[in-house]
Amino acid sequence: MGKRKVYVRTDLSVPQVDHRFDQQGRVIVPPEAIPPATTLVTFGRNATSYRGFDFSRWYGTGIDLITYACQRQIERFLTVQDTAVEVSTVASYCLNGLRNFLDYLVLRATALGHELTLADIDRELIDGYLGHLAGQGGATTTQKNLYSGTKAVLQALGQRGLIVLVAAGDEATFPRNPFPNSNRKAKGETPLPKTQRQAFAAAVKQAVMTIWRDDESLTGELLTYALLIVALHTGRNTTPLLEMGRDCLRAHPKDNSTFLILWKRRGHNTSKVVLRGESTNERLLESTPTIKINVERLIRHVIARSEPLRAEAPDDLQERVWLYRSRGNEGTGQVTALSDNTLQYGIQKLVTNYGLTDSDGQPLRINISRLRKTFANRIFEILDGDLATTAIALGNTPQVAGRNYLLPHEDAKRNWRFMGDVMVEELLTYTIGTTYKTPMGHCSDPVNGQYAPKREGATCINFLNCLRCRHYAVTGNDLHKLFSFYFRVFAERMHMDKRRWTREYAHIPRLIDDYIVAEGLRRGVFKLAAVETARERARFEPHPFWSYDVVSHLEVFA
Missing domain, CATH: 1.10.443 (hpI Integrase; Chain A)
Structure with missing residues (x-):
């Protein structure tokens, strides 16, 4: 007995864009369909305080077709079409994304002196929108949120064939990473002391x-x-x-x-x-x-x-x-x-x-x-x-909890707090570290330094304490070595008990990221491009000293 054919029901109440395509593949909408009878989209009760969004202000401003398509797409989201999106997220698409995007399109249509259609949504228009957001003077994280809300709607239109999406290359509709390092600019909440x-x-x-x-x-x-x-x-x-x-x-x-x-x-x-x-x-x-x-x-x-x-x-x-x-x-x-x-x-x-x-x-x-x-x-x-x-x-997950929620233990903070007074001066001092060099950076006194063994002829190799030693400093030339040590510390998690790693090593990469690198960038000691280059190089080509061939266990430096 053959497999029974299953017929899929079509819900005629699902919002659709009343359209056809001309010979050039452009979307044509009957004039009587715009504006629709109802321009107010209601959200109902949701996790936000917003209950609706009215598209009426953008009809008759030279962007009717785009406004119409966006309204229908929002209505489709609310009827759980195309993808499952929370109502509060849809409200955010309207209030944060589309409102700014449609305002920008009105300005663009006025400047060009002609009506904009769905065919006009391309990389040039998106780049112009990104410039418009930047010109408003908001924080980078705010610009990213506005752009992301807009992009979600436009991508859904593209998946339905209403706009042409170019996936890759110089003409890609959406730039690959328009807000580099934006995650570092966002300031999350801190736990109460x-x-x-x-x-x-x-x-x-x-x-x-x-x-x-x-x-x-x-x-x-x-x-x-x-x-x-x-x-x-x-x-x-x-x-x-x-x-x-x-x-x-x-x-x-x-x-x-x-x-x-x-x-x-x-x-x-x-x-x-x-x-x-x-x-x-x-x-x-x-x-x-x-x-x-x-x-x-x-x-x-x-x-x-x-x-x-x-x-x-x-x-x-x-x-x-x-x-x-x-x-x-x-x-x-x-x-x-x-x-x-x-x-x-x-x-x-x-x-x-x-x-x-x-x-x-x-x-x-x-x-x-x-x-x-x-x-x-x-x-x-x-x-x-x-x-x-x-x-x-x-x-x-442990990865999310460790990255987004946990700060160094209070004991660790006390043990490392004095770094603040020492490291800033060391970063800005260009006279130290000219004689001795370590696999971590520069040291002004590896023989009689703070953590040196202080025995005749003995040189300090206690590199795990470099970050808190008053004789230690990092310059731009040391970033490759520093990040090589950084990734080696992470790799050590696979070779010891996780609790022990958290207790003895977890603070090290956090201090490198949040204090040494961040402070160096803020004060202009490091250039962002040099930091990113050194980080990626260290990830795949670590400094020879920090490879497992040379040092099998970091315990030898403890």
Whole structure:
């Protein structure tokens, strides 16, 4: 019996561009199709505060066909066509990408004096758009985000044959890397130092206490404080926390433990966190010695107190945990759920009311991303540098956890802090290192230096301590040797216990990247091109001293 043929149904409601192709392959759209009857695209409720985007302002400005195609593509994204994209991501495509792109096209059409069509989208136009973004004066990371949102829409149009995409070569529609080294320019959040973490934890614990009183109404601020406690003790991201479902607590096979289940939009998967039950001696995350608040009990209490509000909540919010009755100017008395805006307002009020400040006396910067990094580093510290288990606690791979979340241990910071005063002067000193050279850089006194054996006739080969020696300096000519050592340290992970590598070696490449190279670039001692060239050369052609043929184990220098 032959294989049964399966017929695929076509959904006629899927947004399509009403078009045909002429003999030259150009897209032709009937004039009556533009503008469409409805120019407003509605997003519905999503992780952002934006609920729609109106394309009407760009019709009749000389770019009608492109505007029409972009609107239809956004509508297709929202109906999960072409690719699965979160609604919040689609909103970002419009608000950050297309808005700037279409504004640029209006300027270009006006300057050229003729209408732009889909056939005009080529490398020259994209280069002009990149120049337009640069001319607005925004940060490189901002320019990259605007460009990426635009590119996602244009690529989808190209995959459907509405624009011609050139994949490679000088005429490639999209340049291969228009924002080189942009990842180094982005400044991620930093974890809270211990004293600031303790002050914040004590403040939020005090602020949330009234939630246990049944005569105290649930407000956005009060629920914000409860959510912050959950964030501090679980390290979860903002959107999964805001969208916590009322069935988020599940049974755990171990007594006195419960699973907290959260939905991850981007990964289309769930995230599990184990919550401990009541304990007289438990000190969750050691946020502060006085905090022994039970996260599971707090969540259950919020669920119970918000239960009467479910009947009045909008259908798409009835399964949320963080329900409260609005007291704002708009929608007073209506049942709603915590949003990102409400969360930010509650945080600002907490910081102000409790006088939380950073080490410079400025208002303490608090957000969920920073609490997640705080959680990660505290877990890493408690587990004595166990990267794999820390990554599991975060719900990431070890590579992502190590690169994006972890900072050097506090002990490592103390051991290496004095480098700051020494290395800057050494980098700017052009008189040292002219006599002696090491496989790491320059040394002004390898016989009687800080870590030299100080025995007659003995020369220092303790190269693992070069980075913290006051006699050590790096010039542009030493970058190849420095990066060769850098990659050799990474390679050593394959030859020893991972915990030991983390404890004894992990700080070395981080210091080279974040201090020596970054400081040298900032002060003009190194040129960016020379740094990149030396890095790539060292990756594939390491300095002979740092090959395994010469040095089998770095322990000989310890």
